[in-house]
Amino acid sequence: MKAVIMAGGRGTRISSVASDIPKPMIDVCGMPVLERETECLKAQGFCDIIMTVGHLADKIINYFGDGSGISPATGRPFGVHIEYFVESQPMGNAGALYKLRDRFTEDFLLLNADSLFDIDFSRFIAYHRKKGGLATIFTHPNSHPYDSGLIVADGDGRVRKWLTREDERPEYYANRVNAGLHILSPKLLDMFPASGRADLDRDILKPLVNCGGLYCYDSPEYVRDMGTPERYAAVCEDVRRGIVGARNLINRQRAIFLDRDGTINKYVGFLKSADDFVLADGAAQAIKLINESGRLAIVATNQPVIARGEMTVEELDRVHDKMQTLLGREGAYLDAIYYCPHHPDKGFEGERPEYKVDCNCRKPKAGMLLSAAERFNIDLSQSWMIGDGENDVLCGRNAGCSTAAIGGIAGADVAGEDLFDCVRKILNERKSI
16 A cells, blocks of 8 residues: 655744744654655555655755665654655645656556554554445544544544534534544545545545545554654653553553542533533543543443443433543543443333343453453553442453452552542552553
8 A cells, every 4th residue: 555645844833943844844853754654654564655745845855866775763764655746836735746646557546645653553454444434534532632523433433523623513523633644545645626626534534434435543652743842842851761662552452540539520420411410620631631641531430321221322422521521631631431321121111121130241250351452452441440439340350351440449559649649659550651
């Protein structure tokens, strides 16, 4: 599969870091970010690369050549084959694809060169092929969803709405952000504007929302924009700490699983409305610590209100959208949310029989944690479960995790006053980052 890297950006927001080189050539811990991207591709067998270049194109071309030379950064061969399309005049961020369409006989990767990424492309491609859409975009949660483009998808991963930073957004929303990595069918290139000038999002991808041909692939792997000096500094720190490569799902992950009610939000009994959801004191700060540690932050919560007929799935989604929105305002995010809608006991007025089953996901059973482990390649023996009840502790133990409990619950490996206290003890006192 060919990979196209769009490397023509000017990087005006980050000009204070480097104004005399193209943004994709900005140094990240001794290596241009564009070279780090090609290294990630090469390591997974993607060696046929086309770079679309414009601003200060000669600096990119002179550095990489055709990919057969030696890297000035590493002293090793680049080990890839590179071709270039030089935009003599601005064509929009995807106009070059119109000129290149005869080069594609099969689906191809289209990647932004202004973000640092390290992902398992085999998973991304397998998902795209399974869905069979015209395009699949890579989405992830981030620490600033309030100023990011948001993707709204259905339960099958089909994109139903695309909200830019400028669009009015709902009061609460899922933290699902377009990361700038794509798999496209060459059929899309026949849909270009006659002028040949095209904006990838507005002219090519967003129109697919209406016809159902666009899917999103959610992953917690590392993709981070370097658009501002502050975000650039954060990327450099992540590289130095080894977080970037470690988050690739080729590698075994460590997670901290979190109960919801009484752990992340203030306990109000059976929570039945988003209006009653209030973050617990210190919860956002605790989850932000997890994010910064490189571990996955994953919710695993029993929600028998669904089976009891006291809340619909749509209402529960709104609660979780509020949770993600409030966390995002504090710079924190969840990598995934798992919930069990089942409740085996019958006899409730308005109950839903289809959910009245003895399932494998209701805590203290470990089904939710096992599902997450399979999806994200998690090493459960190196992971933790934090909650405020005995079932949370038993669930973690049944999954093979270490456990932490809010309050005095017998059998937990760590006890804390609240979520922040538990996370601090896990990450700091136990030196387990």
